[in-house]
Amino acid sequence: MGDVFERFVNEYEQWFLKHRLAYLSELRAVKALLPEGRGVEIGVGTGRFAVPLRIKIGVEPSRHMGEIARKRGILVVKGTAEDLPLGDESFDFALMVTTICFVDDPLKALQEARRVIKNGGHVIVGIVDRESFLGREYEERREKSLFYKHARFFSTEEIVHLMKKAGFEDFRMVQTLFKHPSKLTDVEPVREGHGEGAFVVVRGKKN
Template structure:
């Protein structure tokens, strides 16, 4: 079952996070800018549209009714659905964006297969996520029972994500990273550097190969 409950009940807290940690949010946006291609895009797990809006993404899939309504109010065309069974025809988009979505799906491999299905030939998947092996990832794992969102999350290392993407037909990987300190220590946007393994937030681009 999709992990909708915390997003239905704590959608205001979700929104407040972006205000409280605005420099972190800006850092993540800057990292994602490095890997988002041109073309027609869709965000899977749109949430309230905090990542679709800055990149001009007009389409989204979101299972939470409360979150979807906020995204609609921000001008995004939302369809209700889950990543493992997208209500979208084949070969529709130039890129798929998933930000902090991979830790909330039930079946990550199936989610990547569905992303590949709706992508055009040579389309791209773009992911933004907290690396399980990073300082922030380890902190979330240790304290996940205290957080209404991450209580239900499954965290992945970049190596695990890449392995599943390869299995589902993706390659030509590009990585950028940011968020090098704990959240409360970040008072201004962090630098963005290529690769992964140092920053807690990873922005990944992979190309649909077949």
């Protein structure tokens, strides 16, 4: 699966340029739940989220994507979400933006995220909600997509269930993208909860 991101890194980068307002909306939603402290982004990609969010360290399996993130100032560690090459309790938070739908073992990835964050720290997971208008569209068109044909989409409830199984609690969530990315004329608002917006960010705490 990582091979897709290795081969189509230019197409990946183009998405952010073409859908800049959707990207900025997602960024705003993630920022709304981002705690203070030292963080790591798991599945840092080319650094599109880590850089503006001032996250200095990222884990990424794709060599090509990791190189771009390094050029943007991120310390990139090569590795997978299920086997993080990071020490126990070494971060205040771990961020995963649309990463969980591409990992082989989502529960193991969340357990690993829990291992590397301190007690009282958080994991923040951003997804395109499968139950949303955009999630349904992506599901229907997945075979025609370079990336999403390899994805497994989750509902917000499924993500919370997985996070609970991994040992997280005290959940908070926000949502954005109330219109289709192709129809945006401005950055979308961020609202509490889920069920309306296509992009949902869920934060859980390690107690």
